[in-house]
Every structure is written in structure tokens, then in C-alpha cells.
Amino acid sequence: MTQLALVIDLNTCVGCHACVTSCKEWNTSGQAGPMVDQNPYAADPTGTFFNRVQSFEVGTFPNTQTVHFPKSCLHCEDPPCVPVCPTGASYKRAEDGIVLVDYDKCIGCEYCSWACPYGAREIDEQQKVMKKCTLCVDRLYDESLPEAERKPVCVLSCPTSARIYGDIHDPESDASKAISDAGGYQLMPEWGTAPANHYLPRRKVSIAVHDEDLQRVDNPLRKEDRGPRKPTTRTTLDDSTSW
Amino acid sequence: MKPAISVIFLTTLIGAGQGLFLAFYSADWFVLLGILRAPLNDYSGHAAALSVLLLALGLAASFFHLGHPERAWRAAAMWRSSWLSREVIALPAAMLLILGYAVLKISAMDSIVLLLGESIPISISMVVGFGAVLAICTLFVCTAMIYACLKFLRQWHSPLTVLNFLLMGCASGFTLASALASYSQDGRFAYFVGMAIFLTLAALIFRFATLLRNKGLRSPSSLQSAIGVHHPTIRQIAQGAMGGSFNTRAFIHNYGASIVRLARRGFLLLGFVIPLLLLQISNESSILICSLAFVLQYLGLLAERWYFFIEAEHPQNLYYQMIS
Numbered sequence: 001m002t003q004l005a006l007v008i009d010l011n012t013c014v015g016c017h018a019c020v021t022s023c024k025e026w027n028t029s030g031q032a033g034p035m036v037d038q039n040p041y042a043a044d045p046t047g048t049f050f051n052r053v054q055s056f057e058v059g060t061f062p063n064t065q066t067v068h069f070p071k072s073c074l075h076c077e078d079p080p081c082v083p084v085c086p087t088g089a090s091y092k093r094a095e096d097g098i099v100l101v102d103y104d105k106c107i108g109c110e111y112c113s114w115a116c117p118y119g120a121r122e123i124d125e126q127q128k129v130m131k132k133c134t135l136c137v138d139r140l141y142d143e144s145l146p147e148a149e150r151k152p153v154c155v156l157s158c159p160t161s162a163r164i165y166g167d168i169h170d171p172e173s174d175a176s177k178a179i180s181d182a183g184g185y186q187l188m189p190e191w192g193t194a195p196a197n198h199y200l201p202r203r204k205v206s207i208a209v210h211d212e213d214l215q216r217v218d219n220p221l222r223k224e225d226r227g228p229r230k231p232t233t234r235t236t237l238d239d240s241t242s243w
Numbered sequence: 244m245k246p247a248i249s250v251i252f253l254t255t256l257i258g259a260g261q262g263l264f265l266a267f268y269s270a271d272w273f274v275l276l277g278i279l280r281a282p283l284n285d286y287s288g289h290a291a292a293l294s295v296l297l298l299a300l301g302l303a304a305s306f307f308h309l310g311h312p313e314r315a316w317r318a319a320a321m322w323r324s325s326w327l328s329r330e331v332i333a334l335p336a337a338m339l340l341i342l343g344y345a346v347l348k349i350s351a352m353d354s355i356v357l358l359l360g361e362s363i364p365i366s367i368s369m370v371v372g373f374g375a376v377l378a379i380c381t382l383f384v385c386t387a388m389i390y391a392c393l394k395f396l397r398q399w400h401s402p403l404t405v406l407n408f409l410l411m412g413c414a415s416g417f418t419l420a421s422a423l424a425s426y427s428q429d430g431r432f433a434y435f436v437g438m439a440i441f442l443t444l445a446a447l448i449f450r451f452a453t454l455l456r457n458k459g460l461r462s463p464s465s466l467q468s469a470i471g472v473h474h475p476t477i478r479q480i481a482q483g484a485m486g487g488s489f490n491t492r493a494f495i496h497n498y499g500a501s502i503v504r505l506a507r508r509g510f511l512l513l514g515f516v517i518p519l520l521l522l523q524i525s526n527e528s529s530i531l532i533c534s535l536a537f538v539l540q541y542l543g544l545l546a547e548r549w550y551f552f553i554e555a556e557h558p559q560n561l562y563y564q565m566i567s
């Protein structure tokens with residue numbers, strides 16, 4: 001069985017909100033839209049978003065790190081939001097595991113949002129129906145798009161490739177490999193919702209730089225005793241210009 | 244959780260309506276069994292009609308909760324999995340059956356259909372009423388399970404929630420029955436008042452037990468498990484929205500600790516203690532005292548249901564440490 005999902009690398013996410021804006025743009029103009037914007041240019045702008053990036057400061061100054069944390073529906077494998085829905089508007093697709101809301105059936109009772117421990121669902125204040133991430137289901141199978149673009153738009157827009165899309169039930173997919181290689185984890189595992197989306201933890205990234213890497217031992221110039229030129233005391237071009 | 248006003252009215256109104264019918268239907272049985280004396284003019288039908296009215300008001304209030312009330316009929320679809328869907332079926336079913344009982348009683352179309360143990364005549368209204376009792380019990384369970392089934396809302400996820408909904412609904416229903424009985428100079432007053440006192444006391448005990456239970460609850464979730472960063476010091480610096488979002492509006496209440504404390508004391512006093520005292524000093528002709536007891540108890544139960552929401556902590560609030 002297929003379970004499509006996102007794997008989000010907290011180690012590379014820089015918190016640029018490109019996924020947030022591209023998500024909003026694609027989905028507000030697509031099948032899931034429009035997604036309301038209230039007071040967009042006034043004091044307290046608010047509206048419907050499927051994806052948000054939050055930021056956290058971890059540690060105590062000066063030993064702190066900023067963790068940017070993108071947050072959207074996790075397409076749980078055992079989604080608590082689905083069985084509670086009285087109308088059947090919320091459902092999980094058997095073929096690819098995407099959790100969706102049928103906007104024509106939803107009565108806007110908000111019960112599913114109470115049942116989601118992650119706060120991934122939002123009532124659209126204009127359409128009065130429950131909305132959430134669709135994993136860009138309207139892109140994934142669209143044959144009019146080039147194959148490379150049949151992915152969630154957030155994945156395509158991420159400048160640091162912090163978002164990996166794939167079938168987490170296929171051990172050979174990029175997503176599964178990322179999870180197993182980098183220690184991917186689920187959010188709030190204690191509730192047994194088995195979120196399909198995984199997060200990759202912050203990792204210490206370091207490379208050992210040896211002297212030999214900087215200076216070739218067998219550098220032919222050295223062999224011929226022609227070392228690097230001595231530093232010059234004359235003003236160089238870099239010193240005299242001031243752009 | 245932020246209190247949902249229409250849901251507060253829905254649950255308290257239908258609770259009182261259900262309790263009211265149970266009061267009169269059970270009294271009917273005691274009359275049949277010769278334990279209570281039948282009133283001079285039987286107004287059980289009118290009491291049942293009042294019960295239907297309360298349920299209908301609750302139903303009407305619930306529509307204000309919906310974004311698309313015109314699609315409400317769809318909510319009956321998923322009764323196999325959703326307690327809300329089951330409630331949506333049980334509520335009209337209970338209303339219809341109680342209405343059937345009321346119509347039979349008021350229109351004098353009632354007739355004996357069978358004899359129980361050779362001597363106890365059972366009329367159609369008693370049979371329909373029995374169906375209504377089943378529907379009412381189902382409705383109590385469905386209504387409470389809507390909250391009790393959400394396992395990570397730990398303050399709600401307990402059999403106590405079901406018991407509390409049942410006891411508080413019945414208590415307010417019997418208090419209303421006492422008021423009606425005092426108004427109609429009904430010999431069954433003592434039964435209603437006795438039961439109202441017993442139920443209110445039981446409801447107080449279990450509600451208090453729930454308060455104590457919830458005080459000691461600890462969520463297995465933390466900011467650490469919410470974002471998966473296992474460091475003791477984490478400070479949120481951005482919540483992903485400037486002017487708030489559905490998440491900050493629907494789940495987080497901004498009531499100060501003093502208001503919450505006031506509500507807790509208020510509902511304990513108004514919903515339980517004061518009605519208990521009033522019912523205790525009432526007698527068959529104290530229309531005013533019994534009516535006051537019901538009105539105060541109802542207000543108290545509104546406050547109780549408000550507090551019920553405030554009490555519940557949603558794990559999604561962990562993602563909104565900083566409300567700016």
C-alpha cells in the first residue's frame with residue numbers, strides 16, 4: 001500500500017517561508033481554493049493556510065540554535081480526525097494514504113479539528129468549511145505537468161531542498177531512505193496517530209580538514225622549490241577600490 | 244479549549260429535557276405499580292411536550308455551531324464511526340418518541356395494549372415512552388462520548404464525562420419536574436424533589452471528583468515531543484502567523500485565572516449547592532422556590548459546561564507558546 005508523505009529536514013530548513021507562500025498561491029488558485037485572506041494589508045492579517053513555518057530558539061544564550069519548523073497536516077496513517085467526522089467529508093484515500101476533506105460535504109462543525117492533536121486543520125472563515133494540506137493531490141497525478149513537477153508545490157519551491165516527497169512504504173523511495181539514514185521521527189508519537197510525514201532532526205555537520213587537504217604534499221611547484229609568491233606590500237586593486 | 248457557546252446551550256438544554264421526561268415517565272411507572280398516587284389531572288403529556296421543546300431549543304442552538312447548517316442532514320451519515328453522527332440520529336429519535344408520548348397523553352388516544360403480570364395495564368403511551376427512554380439513554384451516551392472519545396483531550400477522556408452528563412441532565416430535569424409538580428399541586432412532588440436532591444448530590448460528588456482528577460492530570464505531550472527537539476529550554480519566537488490563526492482563535496481562551504476560578508466556584512454553588520438547599524427547604528406549594536432552584540441550577544450548569552471547555556487542554560496549544 002502506498003503512503004505518500006513529506007519528510008522535512010529541520011537541519012536544512014532556513015525558515016524562508018517559500019513553501020508557505022507557494023502553497024497558498026497554488027492552492028488558493030486551484031481546486032482547494034480560494035483560501036481566504038482577512039485584513040491582508042491591515043493591522044492583523046489572518047487567513048487560511050495549509051502550511052505554516054514556526055520558529056523556536058533552542059538552548060540558552062549564547063549557546064542557542066534557531067529551529068525553523070514547517071507545520072502542516074501529517075497525513076496520519078491512523079488519523080483521529082477521520083472517524084469522528086459525522087458527514088464522511090474527511091476521509092483517507094486508500095490508494096495513496098492522503099487525508100482529504102470533501103468541501104461539498106463538510107458542514108463546518110469543527111469536530112475534526114478538535115480531534116487532530118497537531119492543530120493541522122483550519123476552518124476557512126469565508127467558505128465555512130474545514131481545510132488542510134492536500135499534499136497537492138491536484139498536482140501529483142496531473143499528466144499535463146512535466147513528470148518532475150508532479151510533486152507538492154512546497155517541495156518544488158524549497159530553495160534548500162529541505163522537503164522530500166515520496167512513498168514512505170516503499171523502502172527504496174527518497175523519503176524512506178532519508179528517514180532511515182538521518183533518523184527521521186514523527187511528531188507526538190505518544191498519541192498513536194502514526195503521522196506519515198516525518199521530520200529529520202538537527203544534526204551536527206562537520207568535516208575534518210587536514211593539512212594535506214589544503215596543501216598538496218606532492219605539489220610539483222614545491223618539488224621544484226617554487227613556492228607560492230610572497231605576500232606583496234604594494235596596494236592591490238582590491239584595496240584601492242571601495243564598492 | 245475555547246468554550247463553544249452553542250454547544251454549551253445544546254448540551255445543557257437537551258440534558259434538562261431528557262431528565263424531565265425521565266422524571267415523568269418513571270413517575271408513571273410508580274403510579275402504575277401503586278407506589279405513587281396519580282395526580283388529579285394528569286399533565287404528564289404537557290411535561291413531555293415541554294421536554295420536546297427543550298430538546299428542540301437545544302437542536303436549534305446546535306445549528307449556530309455549524310458553518311453550513313443547510314447541510315446538517317449529512318451529519319447522520321457516519322453513525323458507524325462518529326459519536327457526533329450518532330447524536331444527530333439519537334436526538335430527533337428521542338424528540339419523536341417523546342412527542343409521541345405527549346400526543347398520546349394529551350389527545351386521550353391512549354389505550355391499554357397489554358396487561359403486565361395480569362394486573363398492571365400497559366398503555367400505548369407507556370410503550371412509546373419506553374422507546375423514548377432508550378433513545379434518551381442513547382442520546383446521553385452519544386452526547387458525552389463526543390467529548391470523552393477524544394483521547395488526547397485528557398480532561399474529557401474519562402467515563403466520568405459520561406456519568407457527569409447523565410447525572411447533571413437528570414438532576415436539572417428532576418428539579419424542573421419538582422417545579423412543575425409544585426405548580427400543579429401534584430402528589431408526586433415528594434418523589435420528584437427527593438430524586439432531584441439525590442441526583443444533584445450525586446452530580447456534585449462526581450463533578451467534584453472530576454475536578455480533582457483533572458487537577459492531577461499530566462499530558463504525555465510537551466513542546467519537546469511536539470516538535471521533536473529534545474532540549475529542556477525551547478522558546479518560541481514565531482508562530483507562523485501575524486494576526487493569529489484558526490488555531491489561536493478556536494483552541495486558546497484568553498480568560499484570566501480569576502475568571503476561571505470564579506466560574507468554577509460559581510458553577511459549584513449555582514449548579515449544585517444552592518439548588519440543593521432550595522430543594523431541601525421546599526414543600527408542595529413552594530412554586531417560587533422550586534422554580535428558582537431550576538433557574539439557578541440551569542445557569543449553574545451553563546457555567547459548568549463553559550468550565551468543561553476551559554478545563555480541557557488541547558495538545559495543539561503546545562505549538563502556540565507565544566501568543567503575540
Ligand code: SF4
Binds near residue numbers: 072079082099116121
Ligand atoms: S495531522 Fe491532523 S488533520 Fe492531518 S491526518 Fe493527522 S490528525 Fe488528521
Ligand code: SF4
Binds near residue numbers: 085089111
Ligand atoms: S468540520 Fe467538516 S470535515 Fe470536519 S468533522 Fe465537521 S463535517 Fe467533517
